[in-house]
């Protein structure tokens with residue numbers, strides 16, 4: 500029997516539905532999102548469903564992770580489209596909290612993250628990971644999942660959430676899922692829709708530059724030279740490169756040579772859109 504996807508808009512509805520699903524399915528998988536869902540999100544939901552758990556997705560555009568000059572007001576919203584996509588992937592329950600539920604006026608606690616949250620996006624977007632960690636901790640407390648799924652595309656976010664879950668002894672497993680790409684290599688992102696046609700044509704060169712540089716570093720070419728040549732080539736092509744670095748995967752500490760866990764990490768702006776990407780090296 501195909502059951503209709505459940506929707507919870509209040510904490511009471513969420514708790515009732517989660518309790519019922521836990522009883523029926525045994526385990527809960529959770530996919531936190533900010534909506535504007537693409538194939539990357541759908542892959543996370545598919546992984547949850549494939550695990551045999553009842554899969555819960557949340558849609559909440561989290562104001563705490565946006566800086567004052569960032570794009571909170573223009574963040575794409577498409578509730579009807581998102582619900583259809585989640586239902587098509589076999590999602591069991593969707594949690595749609597409002598801002599007052601997530602951030603009641605009398606609350607006094609946020610989560611300060613160090614370690615993997617320092618540097619890179621942490622420098623570029625002060626307060627961003629405090630917002631991500633705080634909302635994830637709240638969502639984990641509300642849904643109480645056995646596992647939560649995050650895309651590797653936001654590599655640093657995945658490591659920050661893993662670190663928080665380990666440090667706070669939260670009773671769930673964090674599962675990373677490989678980046679889903681367009682046919683031309685561009686990593687899927689809700690913000691790609693803001694690329695102009697000319698920027699969209701140029702955007703896949705970021706992944707091409709990353710894979711080329713990763714191959715050269717893995718083959719033994721000197722890391723600083725490879726990184727500066729790749730950054731110069733991207734700048735010459737029209738990208739404003741924020742950072743391009745070889746890092747230790749879990750800690751995000753910079754490296755000068757490849758290790759079994761190293762990643763090449765980049766953020767580069769094309770027009771008004773900041774593109775993030777990363778690939779394994781070694």
Ligand code: PAF
Pocket residue numbers: 531532533559561564631634635653656
């Ligand atoms: O990756 C995202 O969409 C968000 O940062 C997350 C994890 C849903 C927290 O708001």
